[in-house]
Amino acid sequence: RRCAMLTSAALLIGALHVVAGGRQARAPLGGFWQRSAGHSRGLEFRGGGSEQDRVDAECAENEREHESECASTDYFTFASATAAVEALAAVEALAVEFDSADLSGTNVSLPDFAEALPRRVARTRAALFPRDECAHVVEAAERHFAARGGGWTSLSSGRFSIAGDWIKNIPEVHAWFDEQLEKKLLPILHGLFPDFGHVEDLVVHSAYLFKYTPEQGERTDIHTDSGCLSFTIALNPSNEYEGGGTWFEDLDVEENSNLVGSEGQMLMDCGHVAFRPGGVRHQGFRVSRGHRYVIGGFIMHKGKTEHVRRFMGRSTSLAQQGRHADAETVLRRTLALNPTFDGAYTLLADCLTKQGNEAEAKDVLRQLVKLNPKHAEGLYSLAVLEKQGGNSEAALRLYDQLLGIDPYDSEAYFNMGEIYGAQGDPRREITMYEQCLRCNPNKDRRAKAYGNMGVAFGDLGQFDQECEMYRRAIELEPNMLSAWYSYGAALATKGRYEEAIEKFKHILAHISPSDMRTYQAMYRASMLLQKRRQEEQRAEEAGEETW
Structure with missing residues (x-):
């Protein structure tokens, strides 16, 4: 996000952006069924053999895993x-x-044995x-x-x-x-x-x-x-x-x-x-x-193997190994087995996105929300892809639909805040971050929401509220570079140079940005403000106007 700064300083260092926060695509791997992925040896799909041969081999693998898990249970049977x-x-x-x-x-439908x-x-x-x-x-x-x-x-x-x-x-x-x-x-x-x-x-x-x-x-x-x-x-x-x-x-x-x-x-x-x-x-x-x-x-x-659930677990394991094409293959077989189980669609869309096929991923997610209009993860993932593709209005509609299902989804509110910020609507932006905070998100997202609210208050010319938001962000995340920087920039615009310099020096002394260009920017900002303060002091002593 943009940050307020003296024009002369901005020419030197540009505007740092508040880190967006939240995931760029919600991880679609939620749910306790994931655990089965740890038992999969991960079949190889390259090579000869018919599609039916490969499906039969995977089903046989599922049955072996199932038999082994049942035989080795740690609990009474x-x-x-x-x-x-x-x-x-x-x-x-x-x-x-x-x-x-x-x-x-x-x-x-349920993944397996719905009848x-x-x-x-x-x-x-x-x-x-x-x-x-x-x-x-x-x-x-x-x-x-x-x-x-x-x-x-x-x-x-x-x-x-x-x-x-x-x-x-x-x-x-x-x-x-x-x-x-x-x-x-x-x-x-x-x-x-x-x-x-x-x-x-x-x-x-x-x-x-x-x-x-x-x-x-x-x-x-x-x-x-x-x-x-x-x-x-x-x-x-x-x-x-x-x-x-x-x-x-x-x-x-x-x-x-x-x-x-x-x-x-x-x-x-x-x-x-x-x-x-x-x-x-x-x-x-x-x-x-x-x-x-x-x-x-x-x-x-004991006698019924959950093939769909195990295919889901295997695809998750493959995706975690970076084998997204192989995971896609397993997920398409999963949908062939049970096209009305909605769990496979988000995983398939994620694999397609990882392979750079966002258009087909969106098609898969549209099929999902048509099948299950209440699927919050599908709505979220589709909204993220629309937002990344520049279709902000479509993203906002999807987030609204999602919040009608889960009114406590802090990420949806946060992402809507980002959209309104990019559209130059700081009042709506602030409202969305306030709603995000009402959902009691994790500390990292709370800090980023406060930081972005600070920038939005700055756009409205509400200096006191702006600084208060930066203070809250820093209280939650003491090493949040963007909050320290924005705080210093806000102070500098009000001529409070000593305080601004302290913020930039704090970044240099305690946060140590790993990016050398960012480190140099902090140093230049501190030097520029010190120079300006000295010139103003000399001008005041000489009775001249400050620049």
Whole structure:
């Protein structure tokens, strides 16, 4: 972004730009299903053989991976049909009741086995686990992390890091979890989704214990889970935190007021459990106060390989290796298998963009938002490409459409602010950055929003507000060169040369720009202002006018 500066100084050093902040293309790799990418050996696609031969080879690879993961699970699974029948009878005697919601109001299908997995979410009407039992699990986790030192570890969820760990790594919690898989969780899953298979065929792909805190910041990306089925266990009372909860795409708020809060997030108190297919799109809301403890479990079927999900994981692995053409090939095969699963489209568009084919990437994203008009990631990615292609009005319309789905997307507000700034509309620009900040984005984006707001206030001639924004940016990011520079430039325009020189010298002394031209610019700016100050002092002593 442009920065205000004395005309004479600008001639020497030009205008530095505030770093835009935010990603230029939202990473489309969100969701816990990514984990399967780590197991892929990555097939080679170059060479002979028919297309069907290559597809058959990949499917065989999927089946080998699936068989290996099921055989090596770290969690309880029924060893015999007899034991499973006994567990089913015990759970039936519990007479667990559920509140459920239909999620089928869309043209989009689940990635795999859509015919056997109805799109719905079911939450226990009463607590499945007693409050003291949940408290024991939380205390065991806290003791585990206190004993190992260094506090809670972090797990990646799309763009975000959440405090937590694999349940298999927390011995006391692992033992409790295995017991509950046998006595309650797996039998209940079978009862809710009986067409998916026998209970003894269910096996845990992965399981996590999360600790959501205000420090996480924003809501998670809208994503899908790994595994065909998923469940979530709430481990602490809702009066211990504010915020939190899970939003599900296509969950009607008015029809399900007994299940959801005012913003559409599913409400769960201590000991409640929610069950659903892993392929339904959902989003975790931020916790604004306190801590929220949750267990997430992700389930596979021993005899059913999730080919679409594994193709997705393989394409992600290839893209991360820079093999975008090979990743594109796998994604096109994925769409041939299931053209109504929307998850493959954003990945394919990203691969095409990386290969310089933005026009086709936009076509793919348009197909996606036609299939699923609520697909926030698709709308965002298409808006970014329109913005980069100079079609700002189209980008603004897409961001508006996105914010109608997710009104807390800080990146969308930030990018709209950039567009309005480029259009010379500082008032709208400021409004967008204020909305971005309302979403509680990460520290880096907050700092950049404040920095750009400073420039916009400068354009409006509001010097005090301009300087306040730079101070806030620097408070968040003490080494933010552009904020120091813009602050110094603003002070210089008001003749506050001593203060301006201090800002430029601070850059030279503490930030040390790696770009030599930038370093030289800072030095020249300091020297120019010192020279001007000296000339003005001499002119005042001689009674002459200053230049």
